[in-house]
Amino acid sequence: MSDNQLRVVWIYPDLLSTYGDQGNVLVVERRARQRGLDVARLDVRSDQPIPTSGDIYLIGGGEDRPQRLAAERLRRDGHLYRAVENGAIVFSVCAGYQILGHEFVNDLGQREPGLGLLDVVSVRGEGDRCVGDVLGDVDPRLGLPPLTGFENHQGVTHLGPTARPLAQVRFGNGNGTGDGTEGAYNDTVFGTYMHGPVLARNPQIADLLLKLALDVNALPPTDDRWYEALRNERIAAAQAQTA
Numbered sequence: 001m002s003d004n005q006l007r008v009v010w011i012y013p014d015l016l017s018t019y020g021d022q023g024n025v026l027v028v029e030r031r032a033r034q035r036g037l038d039v040a041r042l043d044v045r046s047d048q049p050i051p052t053s054g055d056i057y058l059i060g061g062g063e064d065r066p067q068r069l070a071a072e073r074l075r076r077d078g079h080l081y082r083a084v085e086n087g088a089i090v091f092s093v094c095a096g097y098q099i100l101g102h103e104f105v106n107d108l109g110q111r112e113p114g115l116g117l118l119d120v121v122s123v124r125g126e127g128d129r130c131v132g133d134v135l136g137d138v139d140p141r142l143g144l145p146p147l148t149g150f151e152n153h154q155g156v157t158h159l160g161p162t163a164r165p166l167a168q169v170r171f172g173n174g175n176g177t178g179d180g181t182e183g184a185y186n187d188t189v190f191g192t193y194m195h196g197p198v199l200a201r202n203p204q205i206a207d208l209l210l211k212l213a214l215d216v217n218a219l220p221p222t223d224d225r226w227y228e229a230l231r232n233e234r235i236a237a238a239q240a241q242t243a
Helices: 022-034 064-077 079-085 095-100 203-214 225-242
Strands: 005-011 038-044 056-059 089-093 103-105 111-113 120-124 130-138 147-153 155-159 167-171 189-192
Touching: 005 022, 005 203, 022 038, 022 056, 022 203, 056 095, 056 203, 064 079, 064 095, 064 111, 079 089, 089 095, 089 203, 095 120, 095 155, 095 189, 130 225, 147 225, 167 225
Parallel strands: 005 038, 005 056, 056 089, 089 189, 103 120
Antiparallel strands: 103 111, 120 155, 130 147, 130 167
């Protein structure tokens, strides 16, 4: 962050915004403004270059063909790599999560190279599609409350040695590997299969992104009654399915 302005970049809304994940950028923007921050939001379409000077980059989910197109254009553009090298924070969901890994299976049934920003590899699951509410415990290192979200994917994502699981699921599939893991992260790059939008259900994750971007340990408190009402409703719904 420079010039006292937080720069938030929403990547390829024309390709990767199928499941309401644009709500994530709205939550980050709002929670930053509630703390008195000056926010510059940039929505970058797939025919535009990715800026390298952003502080927080968000990528959503999408269908198989738009995912392939997005991966091709992000590889060709190359600027997201540079942004991460500059210390930017990246938060990705579903198709965006797979793109940040080493490779995934595209709509043509072929192995598509990813960006390699997360040490994960995604393949196509052979069983039933993973659909429904998810409840999980976030990695204790991150100091966050339980994760709640909605998954809708056929992918199975395997974590390599330098990627940590974002959460361990109590209910749901998460990465689909059978080991209870959900999502992945390293120091500055995060991925999850959770929709919802996930940051509306888990505003503390949005706050974590802000703290990392600002390089601070705490943020001023905000009125979280609306978020907590949504969280409690969805957590109760997930718990009811496990009863």
